[in-house]
Amino acid sequence: MSLREHALSLFRSAVGTVRPALMLKSALKLQGDGCPQLLVKGQAFPVKRDLYLVGFGKAVLGMAAAAEEILGDHLARGIINVPLGIQSSLQRAGMQEMLLKPHSKIQVIEGAKNNLPDQAALKGAVAIQELAEGLTVDDLLLVLISGGGSALLPAPIPPILLEEKEKLTKTLASRGAAIQELNIVRKTLSLLKGGGLARLAYPAQVVSLILSDVIGDPLDIIASGPTAASSHSIQDCLQILTKYNLLQSLPQSVETVLSQSPTKPTAPEDYSHVCNVIIGSNALALDEAKRQAEGLGYTTLILSSAICGEVGCVAALYCQLVRLGCLSFAGLGEGPQGDEARGNLLQLAAELDIPGLNLAKFLQAMRGLGPERPVCILAGGETTVQLQGTGKGGRNQELALRVGLGLHRAQAADGRSLARCDVVFLSGGTDGQDGPTEAAGAFCSPELVCEAQRDGLDVEAFLNNNDSYTFFSQFQGGRHLLVTGLTGTNVMDIQAILIRAMERS
DSSP states (O other), X not given: OOHHHHHHHXXXXXXXXXXXXXXXXXXXXEEOSSSOEEEETTEEEEOOSOEEEEEESTTHHHHHHHHHHHHGGGEEEEEEEEETTHHHHHHHTTOGGGSOXXXXXXXXXXXXXXXXXXXXXXXXXXXXXXXXXXXXXXXXXXXXXXXXXXXXXXXXXXXXXXXXXXHHHHXXXXXXXXHHHHHHHHHHTBSSTTTHHHHHHTTSEEEEEEEXXXXXXXXXXXXGOTTSOOSOOHHHHHHHHHHTTOGGGOOHHHHHHXXXXXXXXXXXXXXXXXXXXXXXXXXXXXXXXXXXXXXXXXXXXXXXXXXXXXXXXXXXXXXXXXXHHHHHHTTOTTSHHHHHHHHHHHHHHHHHTOTTOOHHHHHHHHTTOOTTSOEEEEEEEEEEXXXXXXXXXXXXXXXXXXXXXXXXXXXXXXXXXXXXXXXEEEEEETTSOOSSSSOOEEEEOTTHHHHHHHTTOOHHHHHHTTOHHHHHHHGGGGTTEEOXXXXXXXXXXXXXEEEEEOOOO
């Protein structure tokens, strides 16, 4: 198998291990008929009267299908908000296990085209709100949450209109706001986010099963924390709006809401009626990819499951890692060039400030790498792209293209070590969709730019226009695009660097 085939296999294995049904069935069980109990990772919740289900997110359809199978007749009613077109997409892909059975008790509402809140998503959010408001102390509400949940649960605090909230979110994203910052603003302006759903459901018992798509798996940030006490205030929201120069151009309705002091929640401040459980994450996916890579004979290292920051800076970090790996293969890792690469890496890591990253320990693990065994470096997280052009693409495709350009420049500057290695870089979104395209991401190698130039394609021009998808579509018939179709899950992005000594003829 080629490095590219290995990278694709590792990506598919990582995504496969966080499939919704697999995660849900390992976390959720129903025990007993006479006095049934819901068991969530060993914790028991008695089903005293009716059991209801709500959900929102890209992976929730598959989660709901598995949950209904487990709950059976004990489920009284359910409502889930899922991305527009996901049922037909999964149907076409033959992924029947992620679809609800005929005559399901769960109502499916599709919305949030291109992962943006819309009227269809608002309709679903209102239905979920009404269900939660009607619960009693003897009811149990099972909440299924996954990535994309924020856009699928838009219920702005009056008098804010959905269109006003959507425009504000799009503007923030275009200025490079991180997903965490977007979610803080969303939940500050929302009825259901920031613990709002849990407050509405009180006094019913609330059990949330969560597939995390946020770095560090913070309960109050994933899908804007509808069942978790918020750790952020209106002041935090104001600081973000100030950071991106939006405070002076807010709609009057948003100013009105932000000027009001927060109302006291009707639920207990400790949220004692709520149990939130993470059932899947990026770290879990990376662990499976590592296991598979080792089975293929790679020396495998996981850099971090919390990679974040501006895409150009992250690309530079990966380029330096490739350079250091190739220097090690050439026996130059402990010389001046290796020291320079390590210094560059430490400086880039300091700029990115990746949570929990112990780069010194990782670099120590890289020492002694040699050409005897190929090397696989895995990472995950979510980068940000500051839009400057009008092109089409996503953060993974732009990251791959920037890594390709960076490796080309490194090879031009001093290509002796790179020339001795085969290198493939992959970056892909675990949901199977990278921006408003059908691609999940892309592959690159150090040869990409030279090959593109021979085809008359200017990589830098495409990057300046944030047009990575158009580049990869035109380059070699699109063979460098990572196209998986919708996966039915979402635990952020996965990157893989594969390096092996070049075979000599």
